[in-house]
Amino acid sequence: MERRELTCISCPMGCLLSVELDKEQITVTGNSCKIGLEYGKNEVTNPKRMITTSIKIKNQNGVEKMLSVKTSETVPKDRIADCLKEIKKAGITGDFSVGDIVIKNILNLDVEIVATRAIQ
Amino acid sequence: MREIEMVIVGGGPAGLSAAIRAYELGIKDILIIERNDSLGGVLRQCIHNGFGLHIFKQELTGPEYAQRLVEKVEEYQIPYRLESMVLNVSSEKVVTVISTYGIENIQAKAVIFAMGCRERPRGAINIPGDRCAGIFSAGTAQELVNMHGYEIGKEVVILGSGDIGLIMARRLTYEGANVKCVVELMPYSSGLKRNIVQCLDDYEIPLKYSSTVTNIVGKERLEGVYVAQVDEYRKPIKETEEFIPCDTLLLSVGLVPENELSKSAGIDLSTITGGAVVDSNMQTSVPGMFSCGNVLHIHDLVDNVTLEAYETAESAAGYLKSGEKGKRMIPVISEDGVRYVVPQYINGLDETAQLDLKFRSFDVYKFTNVSILADGKVVKTSKKRIITPGEMEKITIKGEVLEKIRMAKEVSVRIGGDEVGA
Numbered sequence: 361m362e363r364r365e366l367t368c369i370s371c372p373m374g375c376l377l378s379v380e381l382d383k384e385q386i387t388v389t390g391n392s393c394k395i396g397l398e399y400g401k402n403e404v405t406n407p408k409r410m411i412t413t414s415i416k417i418k419n420q421n422g423v424e425k426m427l428s429v430k431t432s433e434t435v436p437k438d439r440i441a442d443c444l445k446e447i448k449k450a451g452i453t454g455d456f457s458v459g460d461i462v463i464k465n466i467l468n469l470d471v472e473i474v475a476t477r478a479i480q
Numbered sequence: 481m482r483e484i485e486m487v488i489v490g491g492g493p494a495g496l497s498a499a500i501r502a503y504e505l506g507i508k509d510i511l512i513i514e515r516n517d518s519l520g521g522v523l524r525q526c527i528h529n530g531f532g533l534h535i536f537k538q539e540l541t542g543p544e545y546a547q548r549l550v551e552k553v554e555e556y557q558i559p560y561r562l563e564s565m566v567l568n569v570s571s572e573k574v575v576t577v578i579s580t581y582g583i584e585n586i587q588a589k590a591v592i593f594a595m596g597c598r599e600r601p602r603g604a605i606n607i608p609g610d611r612c613a614g615i616f617s618a619g620t621a622q623e624l625v626n627m628h629g630y631e632i633g634k635e636v637v638i639l640g641s642g643d644i645g646l647i648m649a650r651r652l653t654y655e656g657a658n659v660k661c662v663v664e665l666m667p668y669s670s671g672l673k674r675n676i677v678q679c680l681d682d683y684e685i686p687l688k689y690s691s692t693v694t695n696i697v698g699k700e701r702l703e704g705v706y707v708a709q710v711d712e713y714r715k716p717i718k719e720t721e722e723f724i725p726c727d728t729l730l731l732s733v734g735l736v737p738e739n740e741l742s743k744s745a746g747i748d749l750s751t752i753t754g755g756a757v758v759d760s761n762m763q764t765s766v767p768g769m770f771s772c773g774n775v776l777h778i779h780d781l782v783d784n785v786t787l788e789a790y791e792t793a794e795s796a797a798g799y800l801k802s803g804e805k806g807k808r809m810i811p812v813i814s815e816d817g818v819r820y821v822v823p824q825y826i827n828g829l830d831e832t833a834q835l836d837l838k839f840r841s842f843d844v845y846k847f848t849n850v851s852i853l854a855d856g857k858v859v860k861t862s863k864k865r866i867i868t869p870g871e872m873e874k875i876t877i878k879g880e881v882l883e884k885i886r887m888a889k890e891v892s893v894r895i896g897g898d899e900v901g902a
Contacts, residue, residue: 410529414626426627426628428527428626477524
């Protein structure tokens with residue numbers, strides 16, 4: 361039986377979670393909400409993170425702009441570096457509204473890269 | 481001279497939120513004056529998550545939060561001017577604005593100050609050593625990387641473990657830099673615990689507590705810094721000094737409300753918050769001039785900036801509709817463990833249903849309570865699991881307790897303290 365103490369990162373509250381692993385059974389305590397419960401379970405089996413970054417793109421008129429983006433949901437922690445590399449080399453062009461998909465299904469992870477800023 | 485009912489200085493989250501609420505309360509003659517080329521303020525460069533959980537019930541990035549506010553401003557067609565800098569606000573509410581169109585004086589009936597804050601620079605903390613390239617305040621580095629796409633350095637040391645420093649540790653790691661360590665003067669971090677995890681632990685970036693940068697070495701470009709541990713008086717311990725080679729130093733050593741304009745308007749400022757002294761209507765010492773957001777006191781969550789701005793707009797709108805009302809100023813005193821309280825005065829003649837007292841502590845306190853006293857008698861106690869200087873606390877007062885407070889000659893806030901009635 362293993363016990364781990366972690367800080368939940370799902371929201372700025374940062375609840376201190378206690379996660380017990382007993383063979384296949386995972387018990388989470390210390391969470392204030394459901395999201396924390398999920399986070400605790402995932403963190404000890406398959407930790408995931410949201411990625412936010414910004415990239416150089418060319419808008420519709422070919423002018424270089426900075427586009428801030430985020431993943432539509434969390435991705436496995438060990439794929440963060442690969443995702444960042446993929447986003448950087450994608451050579452994005454065009455105009456975007458907040459929420460537009462910039463890259464669909466990045467690295468087959470079933471996650472979209474989404475614009476968080478409007479570019480005209 | 482042009483006349484405008486409500487002039488809002490600053491188009492960041494405080495200014496935008498105030499404008500939106502003022503409009504909804506029937507004030508149509510508004511002008512937001514913003515010095516940058518777009519609305520949104522510092523949110524434009526805060527491309528990370530963590531904004532909007534309270535206001536929009538969703539976790540948004542900074543630009544997305546700003547976008548929600550801008551969309552409302554556009555929907556209401558609230559007038560705003562970009563690339564326009566307010567140079568002066570007189571105590572008679574004449575606002576002097578400069579832009580590419582020239583210089584203009586505007587006679588305002590009410591002014592809301594929402595200019596935000598600036599970062600404490602190297603000079604303010606007197607780090608000795610060479611003055612070479614490669615030293616940035618964390619926010620400047622954030623702007624250069626996120627808004628302009630610059631690569632600012634490869635081997636990085638960050639001084640200060642507040643949220644800006646932590647966020648930039650991760651951001652620069654994403655951009656391929658080697659962030660060697662974060663150095664923190666205090667024995668604890670003022671940043672959110674979640675940021676320690678997702679910005680440092682995730683990338684195995686060491687956090688050196690009770691340490692500081694004691695010297696900077698570099699001819700044209702930074703070559704390295706000396707880092708030493710500090711004693712209980714926060715003085716460096718010379719024997720612990722070590723040299724860390726690096727080409728980039730980020731300074732995340734505090735935010736300072738930007739009140740040059742407030743000074744020129746003759747508004748009383750607090751030396752503790754760095755912002756205006758305000759009453760429970762968010763009105764400054766000059767009637768018709770209000771202050772909200774980071775320019776009043778430094779916030780941790782933008783959601784609270786929006787709430788504060790809404791309150792401020794409500795008062796400013798009330799001022800415009802009914803003029804100066806009767807006031808009885810009750811001072812709010814910070815006692816045991818409380819560094820400051822905003823507002824610094826409560827208007828005893830006010831009739832709103834709710835009063836929010838916001839404060840910060842001097843130190844970390846665990847399993848304690850916060851007491852509000854009216855004329856020396858405890859009227860409200862709130863249990864707190866933990867209070868830290870890095871997290872602004874808010875106590876909401878309503879009903880009978882609020883009535884008692886409004887009849888007092890003096891109100892105080894303290895950490896620890898006895899039960900109600902003692």
